[in-house]
Amino acid sequence: MVSVDGTDIPGSLIRVRHLNKQYRRGSETIDVLQGLNLDVGAGEFVAFMGPSGSGKTTLLNLLGGLDVPTSGSVTVDGDEITSMSARRLSSWRARHVGFIFQMYNLIPVLTAAQNVELPLLLTRLGAARRRQQVATALALVGLSDRAKHYPRQLSGGQEQRVAIARAIVADPTFLLCDEPTGDLDRKSGDEILDLLSALSRDHGKTVLIVTHDPRAAERADVVLHLDKGVLVHDPATEPVA
């Protein structure tokens, strides 16, 4: 279940209350998020849409603990991340969040397998277990044969699939995807969306995706629009009460 009006939903995984985010640019302050509420149940596939500059990336960064809000709270699985120290937030991210970025953000000097292994270096897993999990993740995205390739030797779609493997390898609580198909051609974009859908459907992953692409939004269980600093349901997918 997903709600945006601040009403609690039973067993919600993500709970956002009265979230405000202001940016200061010189003397000017920009109110990007203004009292935003959000509740997402486990296993949901949620798409955020909205015009450029409406604050989608800002919201995702706050949900993923990459930035701190001006006020308000974000609670994930019972942990209020908005009150965590930077140090605790780092290890929280390692355990709970898988990020997928528009520009893939693979480390260019590391191979696909080494990129995928990075999150596992923050776990207690031994080398053999890590290798095994990397292989599983790469197999899941269909790139077992590219393990030793460097990012520059891969196509954009392949890079993004490696990024997805990296995001899921440590089995995080949820995935945050910021325009994951924004830089890809249609076919590659579809492959990425297929993967994300499969992760949600077959593996029960909670997936939050920011997108401009209506075709991406179609895959989601729920589409939310960011409008004037708050979230509203998409009329087309508005659940009939």
Next chain:
Amino acid sequence: MAIPISYNLRSAVARWPAALVSVLGIAGTVGVFVAMLSMARGFQSTLIASGSEGNAMILRAGADAEMVSAIALEEVRIIGDAPEVMRDGRGAPLVSPEVVVVAAFQLRSSGTDANVQVRGVSPSALEVRPSVRVTEGRFFRPGLAELVVGRNAAAIYRGVGLGATIDFGGQAWRVVGIMEAGGSAFDSELWCDAAVLNQVFDRPENIFQSVTARLVSKDRFSEFKDRLTADPRLTVQVERETAYYAKQSRVVTTLIRVLGFLVAAVMAVGAVFGALNTMYSAVAARSREIATMRALGFSRGSVVLSFVVESLLIAGVGGALGCVAVLPLNGFTTGTINWQTFSHLAFAFRVTPGLMLAGLTFALLMGFVGGVFPALRAARMSVARALREL
């Protein structure tokens, strides 16, 4: 676990021109540093090698060098009577009363004059100092104006080869032998009969400047020293020959070291700025990678560690390069003025493992200073902002 080192290694290699600037700056600094220290070390060990543990060097009390010391023949006899002094086959004590003068000789290399220490020794000097051997020709005959020339002196000065005749002090001297003294200061000296030298230079014939005594055992030194200093007929100071020469080396060694440290310090400032520049630009160029690592959950601390390690890696390569570059200097013979005797002394650079380790440590220190500030900047960077930058 930390960010893997392979990440830093490969990133540094990927941006090798920037890393090279650091490497060369640090290599140059370490090279100069190690070269200067190995020069000091070489000088020092040349002088220290001149002494022997089992020999005692006796000077007038209060004199810190032979030049300003005087010991009378009666005193030499008293010293020779001490039971700690070794005796030769005929029962004569192995003591060498000696005098030194300084004479100017022409350097082969530049044609300019340099001061050479001419040492008048006792005919038993070779037995007193077994480390000195005549390798060509023979030792001088007592009472004759004959010279035995140190190996380095023979190589460095013009016209002092075996068989040559040399004029100095108003006397024509004949070179009758070449001696080899294990790379010590004696290799830069000319030896002759002390009595002849006193005569030629119009010095009182019964006054010497130092006495070197070979002891029965090096363990008897303090006994010997106590005996001589307690004897009311003597006003002498007694040192181990090794200690005396170590002291002799101190002024020049310190001078070279201080100079070395100064030059290295100035160069280090440049090298550190080079390293800082390399690392700051690495941090700037890789801000998205850093932000990604942070997003994946790597802590600020591991980012700091990662960039410090990267800087240390680069500095380590520079340090190793600097050490390797000066390695060929090892054994290279050069000369300088020994300020204690005002005479020219040949010595060889000594690039020891210890000095290379010091050079490497110095490199890592520069790498650390050059890396820690950029690393802190990398860690403080806002992740959200860095991810937005393209």
